[in-house]
Amino acid sequence: ASNILLMQHINSALRAHMLFRKDDHYIIDGDEVVIVDEFTGRTMPGRRWSEGLHQAIEAKEGVSIKKENQTLASITFQNYFRLYEKLSGMTGTADTEAVEFQDIYGLETVVVPPNKLSERHDKADQIYLTLEEKLEAIANDVESCQESGQPVLVGTSSIENSEAISALLGDKNITHEVLNAKQHEREAIIIANAGGIGAVTIATNMAGRGTDIVLGGKLVDDATDQQKQDWQVEHNKVISAGGLHIVGTERNESRRVDNQLRGRSGRQGDVGSTRFYLSLEDNLMRIFASDKMAAMMKKLGMEKGEAIEHKMVNRAIENAQRKVEGMNYDARKNLLEYDDVANDQRKVIYSLRDALMSTNDVQERFISIRKSVIGDLFSGYISAGQAEEDWDVEGLHNALKADYKAEFPLQQWLDEGVDVDELESRIVEGLSAICDYKEQMTGVESMRGFEKAVMLQTLDHYWKEHLAAMDYLRQSVNLRGYAQKNPTQEYKRESFAMFTELLDTIDIEIVKSLSSVTINEGTRATDVEQQDNAGAIAQHEDGADVPTEEIEKPTTVKKKGEKVGRNDPCPCGSGKKYKNCHG
Known part of the structure; x- marks a missing residue:
């Protein structure tokens, strides 16, 4: 057990060194590791990986190691969106995800025809054997477009790739701009000029979605008539050159992301063109199409620098993307099944919290909680359904003394003939008297x-x-599949038991804290510690120093002579135990 934490550190260190790459998954900004969103290409300041992974990456990069974050609340996007009474949306790439919208949200996807028919020409993909050949072909394509005055947007999957292509174009003396998470401050300026004559822009997914690149460059809002005329001339030149040309440096796992990149060109009926360049060393090709494609290329006798270009290849790539999309959808759906369980628990906890926040007087709630907690505690030691020999009076006495700082003469009360219900009532009243005394103070x-x-x-x-315990359960419950058990059902069963225990624990700790803490005018809720209830412990014993104004002291009848134990023979000579005779 002592090595579990060490194993977690080793796992985090291995992931940091082998799976997470600088300028791909994160960047270094000053003395901080900043996460880069893999879909948008934008940085996410303030976000940190959990389970010590962020600290491992900080150690790897030699920056100062910050404290690990702890989850205070969590919710999936799906359950967050479900909180809205009405859901709707509009995007140019929803059609590929229509099934998921229907299954998760019950929303039908409707394809709206464009305002103006697109004149964009989507050219077939070109596939090369090696990454080097692909990059050379990209550079040649960009160079020829720039010479003809056609603006080019080069889409890359990561900051690292964008900088590699930038270096390649720089070697060929091709003037260009780079837009990635490191240059996000200049984003507006770069995008404004991306549609100019011969402009070349290398960008991550930052420019692949929601970006409007105006052909001829963006016209300023308060432009003069002369500026408008000059812009129209530039605009016409760009259109005659073929409009914006999109160069995709590799296929993404999702067709939707590729469609978003294509959609930067040919907007509102403008002319434009797109082409994706691939190599067998690309991630998607290596996983799904590398062996078959390489064998086919060798049979065709392809030489270095030659590319294969065919609709069949495009279909094969789209099928590979569909496989990845299906896997990602199954992962999201599986995560949602787990979060639906947490969502039900979340609603209960948040409703409790809202109820507490909406009032300044929670005394009635506390009294109800205290009665329930003491009832459960009492039944664990003493029960009317048990034989008296099985009662653990001493255990109950010790529990009240240790956890609630309340010491009651339980054995004495039982010797006096108090029944089980009355005994429980006296304990509840005694704890109530303790709190009343603190209120008076x-x-x-x-x-x-x-x-x-x-x-x-x-x-x-x-x-x-x-929440932390639920995360650990979700990560480990899949192993139960080896025992022929349904992990989802196991998760639901165990999480329900954990949540029931959580609610009981919260009630118990509330009663413990408010019963055992010594309160004065300077005490704050954050200072809660178990302390002696000096002057407020209802001991109910002769000679006890208890404030009579707050605690009504029960009358104790003292018997003459030696005290007789409850299990001793009765002095009357009946032969019965004292408790079953005159006790």
Whole structure:
């Protein structure tokens, strides 16, 4: 067990060194590791990986190691969107995900025809044997477009790739701009000029979605008539050159991302063209199409620098993308099944928290919780359905003394003939008297505020721990598939048991805190520690120093002579135990 934490550190270190790459998954900004969104290409300041992974990457890059974040609340996008009463949306690439929209949200996807028919020419993909040949072909294509005055947008999958292509174009003296997460401050300027004559822009997915590249360059808002005329001349030149040309440096795992990149060209009826360049060393090709494609290329006797270009190849690539999309959809759907369980629990906890936040007087709730907690505690030691020999009176006495700082003469009360229900009532009344005494010491308003603060603090603390435990359960429950068990059902069963235990724990800790803490005017909810209830412990014993104004002291009848034990023979000579005779 002592090596579990060490194993987690080793796993995080291996992932940091082997799976996560600088300028691909993250960048270094000053003294910080900043995550890069793989879909948008934008940085995500403030976001950190969990389970020590971010710290491992910080150690790998030699920057200062920050404290690990702990999850306080979590929700999937799907369940977040479901919180809205009405859902709708508009995007140019929803058609490929129509099945998922229907299954997850119950939304039908409707294809709206364009305002103006697109005149964009989507050329067939070109596939090369090696990455080097592909990059050379890209550079030649960009160079020829620039010479003819046609603007080019080169789409890349990562910051690293964008900088590699930038270096290649730089060697050929091709003037260009680079737009990635490192130059996000200049994004507006770069995009404004990306449609100019002969402009070359290398970009990650930052420019692949929601970006409007105006042919001829963007016209300023308060442009003069002369500026408008000059822009129209530039605009016409770009159109005559063929409009914006899109160069895709590799196929993404999702057709939707590729379609978004294509959609930068040929907007609102403009002319334009697109082409994707691939090599057998690309990630998607290496996983799905490398062996068959390489064998086919060798049979055709292809030489270095030659490319294969055929509709059959495009279909094969799209089939590979469909496979990846299906895998990703299954992963999202599986995650949603797990989050649906957490979502039900989340609703319960948040409703409890909202109820606490909406009022300043939680005394009735606390009294109800206290009665329930003490009832459960009491039944664990003493029960009317058990024989008296099986009662653990001493255990109950010790539990009340240790956890609630309340010491009651339980054995004495039982010797006096108090029944089980009355005994439980006396314990509840004694704890109530302790809290009433504290209220008298601090004032009603302060006590109500303290009760609310302790309840909220306890709820938040244990909910936070529960979320971490649920994460660990979700990560490990798949192993139960080896035992022919359904991981999802196992997760639901165990998480329900954990949540039931959480609710019980929250109630118990609230009662413990408010019963055992010594409160004065300077005490805050964050200072809660178990302390002796000096002057407030209802001991109910002769000679006990208890404030009579707060605790009504029960009358104790003292018997003359030596005390007779409950299990001793009765002095009357009947032969029965004292408790079954005159006890």
